[in-house]
Amino acid sequence: MADGIAYDVAIIGAGAAGIAAGRCLVEAGLRIVILEARDRIGGRSHTVATEAGPVDLGCEWLHSADRNPLTAIAQGFGLALDERLPDWGGRLRRLGASAAEEADWYRARDAFHDRLEEAGAAATEDAAASTLLSPGGKWNPLLDAISTWANGAELARVSIKDYAAYQDSGVNWRVRDGYGMLVARLGTGLPVALGNPVAQIDHRGRMIRVEAAQGTVEARAVLLTVPSTLVAAETIRFTPRLPDDKLAAANGIPLGLANKLFLALDGTPPDLPPNSHVLGARDRVATGSYELRPHGRPIVAAYFGGNLARELELAGPSAMASFAIDELVSIFGTGLRAQLRALASSAWHGDEFARGSYSHALPGHAGDRATLARPIGDRVFFAGEACIPGDFSTAHGAYRSGREAADAIIGALDRKRIKR
Numbered sequence: 001m002a003d004g005i006a007y008d009v010a011i012i013g014a015g016a017a018g019i020a021a022g023r024c025l026v027e028a029g030l031r032i033v034i035l036e037a038r039d040r041i042g043g044r045s046h047t048v049a050t051e052a053g054p055v056d057l058g059c060e061w062l063h064s065a066d067r068n069p070l071t072a073i074a075q076g077f078g079l080a081l082d083e084r085l086p087d088w089g090g091r092l093r094r095l096g097a098s099a100a101e102e103a104d105w106y107r108a109r110d111a112f113h114d115r116l117e118e119a120g121a122a123a124t125e126d127a128a129a130s131t132l133l134s135p136g137g138k139w140n141p142l143l144d145a146i147s148t149w150a151n152g153a154e155l156a157r158v159s160i161k162d163y164a165a166y167q168d169s170g171v172n173w174r175v176r177d178g179y180g181m182l183v184a185r186l187g188t189g190l191p192v193a194l195g196n197p198v199a200q201i202d203h204r205g206r207m208i209r210v211e212a213a214q215g216t217v218e219a220r221a222v223l224l225t226v227p228s229t230l231v232a233a234e235t236i237r238f239t240p241r242l243p244d245d246k247l248a249a250a251n252g253i254p255l256g257l258a259n260k261l262f263l264a265l266d267g268t269p270p271d272l273p274p275n276s277h278v279l280g281a282r283d284r285v286a287t288g289s290y291e292l293r294p295h296g297r298p299i300v301a302a303y304f305g306g307n308l309a310r311e312l313e314l315a316g317p318s319a320m321a322s323f324a325i326d327e328l329v330s331i332f333g334t335g336l337r338a339q340l341r342a343l344a345s346s347a348w349h350g351d352e353f354a355r356g357s358y359s360h361a362l363p364g365h366a367g368d369r370a371t372l373a374r375p376i377g378d379r380v381f382f383a384g385e386a387c388i389p390g391d392f393s394t395a396h397g398a399y400r401s402g403r404e405a406a407d408a409i410i411g412a413l414d415r416k417r418i419k420r
């Protein structure tokens with residue numbers, strides 16, 4: 001970041017959206033700077049090294065890998081992909097459910113999804129997805145637990161229309177060395193000023209003034225890619241203030257919470273087959289989903305969502321590990337306790353530059369994504385996973401949103417050049 005330079009575009013945030021936009025704008029020959037609060041790029045894409053191999057504290061699955069633009073990019077970088085599909089369907093069986101119980105669960109799950117799809121398409125008022133549960137249904141806790149992992153929130157806080165709009169091809173792959181590593185690699189070489197939180201954006205004058213910790217930059221256009229929770233909390237002060245409908249939209253699409261815990265596993269217990277999943281419990285919402293020996297590594301990966309994730313994060317990493325180990329021991333026996341120890345965990349709720357994990361719409365707020373994404377005039381643009389219909393809450397959605405915003409910025413700056 002150099003003082004006195006007038007940039008074409010200042011991008012706020014170097015996550016998947018900011019990086020995608022930055023690459024497009026540089027390719028278009030524009031002079032840009034990316035201002036990033038953290039001392040690393042990637043945002044909610046973050047791979048960390050552990051003694052048992054790399055683990056992703058944020059995004060991990062190349063969801064809809066068969067149409068995910070980051071799949072081809074990973075392949076272009078020569079990165080090894082793990083194309084085994086997750087056996088999320090086997091989670092119940094490994095918990096001891098009979099074939100009949102499993103069939104009953106699939107019937108209940110499919111019926112719920114049919115109701116979701118139908119209500120999503122119907123010309124009726126939006127409502128909470130919990131209203132689609134069958135009253136007293138035996139599998140309601142499991143459907144709600146799945147929502148905590150998928151949406152980061154219980155069904156009572158999730159919009160039917162938005163949940164139904166999510167598009168998933170069912171093909172989920174992984175980058176063996178980490179999705180966060182892939183996103184960071186994509187950002188290599190971009191002009192990013194790290195450790196540089198933006199505090200204010202003044203868009204009254206001909207040039208927009210962006211005040212950050214390391215100084216003020218001026219730019220013809222600004223692209224804001226910070227999470228919706230931070231837009232809603234106005235952690236960056238705008239002059240003039242962001243319009244009411246923009247703030248209301250950001251409030252309507254909060255980030256839910258999902259956290260991960262990685263446990264080191266000593267030995268290779270035969271009842272813990274590699275790349276297999278198990279549920280902590282089938283009859284309560286507050287339970288974890290566990291992957292045993294991901295990529296064959298000596299790890300058990302725990303996933304917590306919604307209220308449980310918040311409670312465990314606030315209780316601290318050792319409480320999170322105790323909860324996971326207790327659930328695993330209740331399934332696999334007490335012998336396992338001595339074979340597990342905490343390696344790494346995430347804490348996205350308390351992360352001041354995210355304040356959550358991924359976005360979901362509150363009931364009645366499915367339309368807010370479009371409002372959040374809409375530019376102010378043709379100078380202040382918005383991108384990020386919360387801004388994209390269909391692929392929201394994902395890294396590829398963030399990537400697509402960043403590229404779309406970059407195209408819009410290029411068009412707007414071109415139009416201005418022609419007018420001059």
Ligand SMILES: Cc1cc2nc3c(=O)[nH]c(=O)nc-3n(C[C@H](O)[C@H](O)[C@H](O)COP(=O)(O)OP(=O)(O)OC[C@H]3O[C@@H](n4cnc5c(N)ncnc54)[C@H](O)[C@@H]3O)c2cc1C
Nearest residue numbers: 013015016017037043044059060061198384385394395398
């Ligand atoms: C636990 C977990 C699991 C996930 N699993 C998956 C998965 O398997 N597959 C998948 O596709 N997605 C997954 N996701 C979601 C995915 O990680 C995100 O949707 C995506 O990374 C969001 O990218 P983004 O660019 O929109 O936002 P971010 O990555 O949050 O980028 C925004 C950037 O803005 C920066 N910033 C914030 N405030 C300021 C400021 N004032 N000044 C400057 N910079 C600022 C932040 O530091 C950050 O770098 C997961 C996320 C989590 C947390």
